[in-house]
Amino acid sequence: MKYQAEYIWIDGSEPTRKLRSKTKVVNVGSKPPVWGFDGSSTNQATGHFSDCVLAPVYTVPDPLRGSNDVLVMCEVLNADMTPHVTNERSATAAVAKTYASFEPKFGIEQEYTFFQDGRPYGWPEDGFPAPQGPYYCGVGGAKMPGRDIVEAHTLACIRAGIGIEGTNAEVMMGQWEFQVGVLGPVEIGDQLWLARWLLERIAEEFGVDVNFDAKPVKGDWNGAGAHTNFSTKQMRATGGYAACVAAAESLGTRVKEHIANYGVGIEDRLTGAHETAHWSKFSFGVSDRGASVRIPAHVARDKKGYIEDRRPNANVDPYVVARLITETACGAASAKSKAPATKVAVKKAPAKKAVAKKAPAKKAASRR
Secondary structure: OEEEEEEEEEOOOOOOOOEEEEEEEEEOOOOOOOEEEEHHHOOOOEOOEOEEEEEEEEEEEOOOOOOOOEEEEEEEEOOOOOEOOOOHHHHHHHHHHHOHHHOOEEEEEEEEEEEEOOEEOOOOOOOOOOOOOOOOOOOOHHHOOOHHHHHHHHHHHHHHOOOEEEEEEOOOOOEEEEEEEEEOHHHHHHHHHHHHHHHHHHHHOOOOEEEOOOOOOOOOOOOOEEEEEEEOHHHHOOOOHHHHHHHHHHHHHOHHHHHHOOOOOHHHHOOOOOOOOOOOOOOEEEOOOOOOEEEOHHHHHHOOOOEEEOOOEOOOOHHHHHHHHHHHHHHHHHHHHHOOOOOOOOOOOOOOOOOOOOOOOOOOOOOO
């Protein structure tokens, strides 16, 4: 007896990494072994030394094949078994280990756009559809193209055991979203990459492409993001609102580094319009979708919960965004907890001057 293992990995394409996969037939009773591939064909090696290694790191049931078949998320290693330069998972695992005591958790809202024949799926061949307005969470008729693909993808994720939490149609026609979470920094990357692979694989059956561009259509149309929700055990605890505010503030201390790693095309999407803050400025606020970081209204009300970084693009690497947020927010909290307490000088009240008491005057003896 044999089963099929679909090995899935992230390539070295620039400027945006792409998913690759190939099938290995494995004997039932054996785990998917370490395998290899031609890195010169995936922008991960040169032709004169092209061998790269696929190391299985996360396996789930394959919802598209037989009951014994599996999907295998892999890390890419060099031939000497060290992490490849394109392997972001390895660095994220190290950061997750460093800040494990904070128990960081993530939920990512993955937006994307269906395309067919070079145009968003369902758009007229000439011109544009009706302006944005009826599409977000909409229902009915020709204005909601792609729902059959979304339904098939959701069911596939559930059957695979991926932590999909929901789906909805987005603001632009042909644009949709699914959410994955609540997971640790490494797990959110493993599962979101597999969910992306499943989406692209299922869309193949419909003759449709999945587009993760940050601004798939220029003009007065919404971009596509990957809003990233983040919390620690301190933020989730009763009375953790101060920790939520501190985490939001910390993300404003490394703005350039985060923006540079939040996906390609961020300047086109984060313009200050279409529910975004400008990429060059940092802000946070309660229930503010025009801020860089949003604190949900119920978090402010309940005085605990999480924050939402609204800056990452749809094409962001989830390993990278989870690593940066963990490193920044947990690092700041850790440094604060280790800082020596500031001693407050207590002013002593001035000593009171002793008042010399005069001895009572002796009465003069009366002469008789």
